[in-house]
Amino acid sequence: MxxxxxxxxxxxxxxxxxxxxxxxxxxxxxxxxxxxxxxxxxxxxxxxxxxxxxxxxxxxxxxxxxxxxxxxxxxxxxxxxxxxxxxxxWSRPxxxxxxxxxxxxxxxxxxxxxxxxxxxxxxxxxxxxxxPFLYDKLANGVLPGPLLPLGKGGLYNSFFQFSQWHGNPQHLPxxxxxxxxxxxxxxxxxxxxxxxxxxxxxxxxxxxxxxxxxxxxxxxxxxxxxxxxxxxxxxxxxxxxxxxxxxxxxxxxxxxxxxxxxxxxxxxAIPRDNATVVVFGGEIAGYYKTTKDAQGAHFRATISPTEAFRRDRQLLGALITVEQHVGLDALGQAAVETASGALGINASEAHAYSLGVGLELTPxxxxxxxxxxxxxxxxxxxxxxxxTIADDDLARYREVLNELGRQLLASKTGMLRIDRHSRADWLSVMDWGNHxxxxxxxxxxxxxxxxxxxxxxxxxxxxxxxxxxxxxxxxxxxxxxxxxxxxxxxxxxxxxxxx
Ligand SMILES: Cc1cc2nc3c(=O)[nH]c(=O)nc-3n(C[C@H](O)[C@H](O)[C@H](O)COP(=O)(O)OP(=O)(O)OC[C@H]3O[C@@H](n4cnc5c(N)ncnc54)[C@H](O)[C@@H]3O)c2cc1C
Structure with a gap:
């Protein structure tokens, strides 16, 4: 009718x-x-x-x-x-x-x-x-490029999938x-x-x-x-x-x-460009930076705290995304040289990216x-x-970033710098999900x-x-x-x- x-x-x-x-x-x-x-x-x-x-x-x-x-x-x-x-x-259960x-x-x-x-x-x-409803199962199949090695720890590679309206020529959501x-x-x-x-x-x-x-x-x-x-x-x-x-x-x-x-x-809460990650071994796989297709899904990688880590450290949900390729200042360059030297790694192909995140807030x-x-x-x-947004919510996310930095170094994958410090600094880059x-x-x-x-x-x-x-x-x-x-x-x- x-x-x-x-x-x-x-x-x-x-x-x-x-x-x-x-x-x-x-x-x-x-x-x-x-x-x-x-x-x-x-x-x-x-x-x-x-x-x-x-x-x-x-x-x-x-x-x-x-x-x-x-x-x-x-x-x-x-x-x-x-x-x-x-x-x-953007979708994720x-x-x-x-x-x-x-x-x-x-x-x-x-x-x-x-x-x-x-x-x-x-x-x-x-x-x-x-x-197909794959999400984290995407990690078990063939992906266009390698997963970021995170070793053992509180963070793991997770995935968003994207709505794509198939009747629509541009495949918009x-x-x-x-x-x-x-x-x-x-x-x-x-x-x-x-x-x-x-x-x-x-x-x-x-x-x-x-x-x-x-x-x-x-x-x-x-x-x-x-x-x-x-x-x-x-x-x-x-x-x-x-x-x-x-x-x-x-x-x-x-x-x-x-x-x-x-x-x-x-x-x-989506604080943009809140940290810089350096990947020692060359460019990060494209599906961290933008959406790609594999296994019938249109998807993008995110880095998330595991449930065990969240329970153990009393943390909320955080879905970290790679935002954009960035250049490193002299201090950053020096830090990469020092860290890679200490780890015995060749970092001549290192690439740096800014990180964003979608954060859960405390009720x-x-x-x-x-x-x-x-x-x-x-x-x-x-x-x-x-x-409102509680200082605790930002502090909890810093703890997630600290763990990511620790894991990157421990697995000799890369290193991380947190770029936001005061509350005002965090709020100055704050975006919202419209959720x-x-x-x-x-x-x-x-x-x-x-x-x-x-x-x-x-x-x-x-x-x-x-x-x-x-x-x-x-x-x-x-x-x-x-x-x-x-x-x-x-x-x-x-x-x-x-x-
Ligand atoms: C810019 C933007 C980007 C987003 N991106 C994502 C994303 O990537 N992933 C994701 O999961 N979510 C996203 N969302 C959120 C997503 O749109 C919402 O979760 C979803 O639309 C909510 O569905 P709903 O039906 O509950 O409400 P709504 O979509 O808000 O629909 C409510 C409907 O009720 C009608 N209505 C309102 N008041 C009355 C009334 N008094 N009488 C009769 N009708 C009324 C409205 O016209 C509207 O059609 C995004 C939202 C925005 C704005």
Missing amino acids: AFIDARQIPDGTELTPDLAIIGGGPAGITLALALANTPIKMLLLESGGVEFDAATQALYAGEESGVRYIPLDATRLRYLGGGTNHWGG LDRIDFERRDWLPFSGWPFPREEIEPYFARAQHLIEAG TAFGHRYSEQLKRIPNLQLMLHANVTGLRLAKDVRWLDHLDVATLSGRKFTVKPRHTVLACGGIENARLLLASNDVIAAGVGNENDLVGRYFADH DPDRRVMLTSARDALGMPRLKLSM HLGTTRMHDDAKQGVVDANSQVHGLANLFVAGSSVFPTYSASNPTLNLVALTLRLADHLKGVFR
Whole structure:
């Protein structure tokens, strides 16, 4: 069925699907695809159209405070396909340790182990079009060039794989809206409505049930949707905004009796050019510097702390990448000569590279989004993000770099210099992943999480949340593959709910 335009729906209409999905990003689209051809009548409400539109995008504007962050209307996209309209396609599954509760890491742990989402990785990988699910298994096959010898120690060679939309001549990453539009139109039990902004989640009198959704268009139409069940899939920032702004019955907002909604926000900190690595034996293999193809995968190498090293040294996730070829200053040259001389190595073919990294942050309740008194064109309160990064997070990464330097020397492979020292220095090269995590965190205990292990909002039997806002501990891995897998798991749960 063709997509429906909400601007054509008469004012005051009440629609009654079995399931409302709010948001047509990868989470919402995955859910619709996974529930295709079931008896569940779905209505997917998407704020934008099929292409970018400035007036809709402006609904995302907000404020940022604290550590410099990307403006809230630049770090996401508000039209069908959501963030995948300009994502990088970098993918890597969460590690086993990411799910563990660690005594040394406050607020850590998921309510289930990695095994719970493993059965969904293959389908998620297929949906994001990232080739065979190999990742670290790439090291066991034929690669175009040698792995960097790291010897024994806390760091190992790991791999990202990349989404590559095969219907697209440039093989850009899969943009879910464009890629799956035709498939979505063919789903008999789905209506997909564009230009439909959900502006309120309205509770039944007993506050244990979501009664209906308020929907508005920028052209001024207003109508309601009264579904049996609803999945909020508006992205890691907007999920919190909609819950917080729905404060007509419970002043703190829906699902926010314990003041958790919007807190524990995280992204991956990406300090660029933070260290210089020298490889004694010549050029590093090209797949460390850029993406390459092997074993059916489009991939790039990264250097990661092992899970054992992270447990032992109380470290968070860090995925180190080689950024660019650099020249060495006189001091650097002298250091290479001294070190290679002491090791009895010929370093005449040495090459130097700057390193970048994607860092996991410590969960922090004060890193959060909150409503402000400013309103958008639909009358919704705008958000303010309070961004933090702990000195400890930077210190933990320095420890990872120290270990990498130790391993390079011990294996006579190369050497490393850390180039950032003060906090200001680190912050001056800080970039962010545009990965919005944690604002509706998952926990079995309602006092510690907004949603339970099934992604159901605690205390509200018919409201669920999809996307990386439910990640209680974040990992350094990119979120989209993982949130798609988690959404497939949610689809299976919903099939049971509707049975
Ligand atoms: C520049 C950039 C690069 C990125 N690179 C990577 C990468 O390399 N790897 C990776 O894993 N991730 C990457 N990401 C993150 C990735 O895009 C997100 O993880 C992913 O899009 C989140 O999916 P989602 O469906 O939860 O939310 P979104 O993609 O944000 O989709 C939410 C959808 O909900 C709609 N919506 C919002 N509010 C409402 C409302 N009130 N009513 C109705 N609809 C609404 C929006 O229009 C949107 O379509 C990147 C993001 C950006 C911005």
